[in-house]
Amino acid sequence: MQNIPPKTIVFITGAFVGNNCWDEWRRYYGQKGYQTIAPAWPHKNASPEALRNSHPNPEIASIRLPALIDHYASMVKALPEKPILIGHSIGGLIVQLLLQEGLGALGIAIHSVPPQGIFTFKLSFLKAGWGPLGFFTSAQRTFLMSFKQWQYAFTNGMSPDEQKEAYYKFAIPESKLIVRDTITKAARIKFENPHAPLLLTSGSADHTIPASLNYANYRKYRHSNSVTDYKEFEGRNHFVLGQSTWKQDADYILEWIEKQAK
Template sequence: MTNIVFIHGLWVAHTSWEPWITYFAEHGHHAIAPAWPGELPTVEETRHHASAQAGFGIDELTAHYARVLEQFDTPPVVIGHSFGGLIAQKLLGENKAAAAVAIDPAPVKGVKPLPLTQLRSALPVLGNPLNRGRATALTPSQWRYGFGNALSSAESDALWEQWSIPSPGKPLFEAATANFAPHSPARVDTANATRGPLLITGGTADHTVPLVSTKAAHRLYRDSEAVTDFHEFDGRGHSLTIDHGWRDVADETLAWLARRGVVEVA
């Protein structure tokens, strides 16, 4: 049995990983999906107490999940989506995880492409500097552009209703200015040669983290002798971990973990 920790990103509740937890358990693995600091147990509660998440940045989030990993006897696998993928890379680079899967991860320091779709997806937060210290939510139309653009409007709206929550703006501001900050919290030790294997994925239709950004992140690891793989999900948007095709992503994740000898095939 392999221990796995799921880490969600901005605007999606930690409970969105519940289907993954069940699916991974069916394959013989033990998985958990801890909430972000300030996030409450349910979507409804988190929506009604948005300010509880305000002010938490990348360093605080990484430290929070590092404490979670320390509870295991041996380092677990971390699987993160979006900003969860950035945090997963940081934890792996610090040798606190056995392996990591970064699904359409938020850009780490050194990723230079900034497509217009990515900028437009972030504009609801970055457009107001005061949002750095706030927790904000996406409207259904903003969610549709950033997450559900590869889905029907009906499915996008349903996912917004089921899983969307307010999230802190600070991580987005930190990532946006990472290449101008010498000690940016978005920095990852991409040269670490002793870490476990890493898989980075990109969706070809992703507006929030476009494929060019995930490919640029993968290239940052070229000087490391550790395993760094890349997988492209054709036609998939940023909702790929929660929409109707999530099992395809889960299956590829499990298959990669098995190929790299991280887990045993159930």
């Protein structure tokens, strides 16, 4: 008897961008018959422009990873079925943490921030992450990427006009504390434990989360005896959700989802 895949998808947003980054994905997956939601983070239920104008925003600055995990966990538990979880960046880390708690039927982590203990000294990673970590600056103030930082950390390889349009459409201020939390025990995964099927994807051009980090993350699951797959996409930067190639990625993920039901 063939398993029927769940038809609800929860999109989990990463840091530095509004949840409107999923709009095209939601429309596309909706056309494929899926019910989708992309809840905003706490204190971010406004347009990116309004959130930028609120910087420095003390409420956003106070966001911590454990509370954000609870925020999504409570939403998932309220659904009538275990959903498919799709997250980007810190959202990909949250997908892994929710699967660890048995809260998803399937999980897809797109260019995921790695769990605790997975690190690299690659220059692009250190350069992209130094400002958001905000060491030696007040954690009571949000961090807002400059356009120059955005060009390097998110939209490298795109035309200046595309970079500018993406910045004004999606960029928002962020909590320095939540970025710091990703290297603490709040981001700990017990890799050897069984988990629902998980797909990790990466991009060869991602400065913020180099593909080598995502591959190292994938390899950590090798003793779990659970379905864990990995795919690196050529030319994808950290703005992968909004690149012109996004539909190719979405199709690959959809094929992977439907394969799990066979």
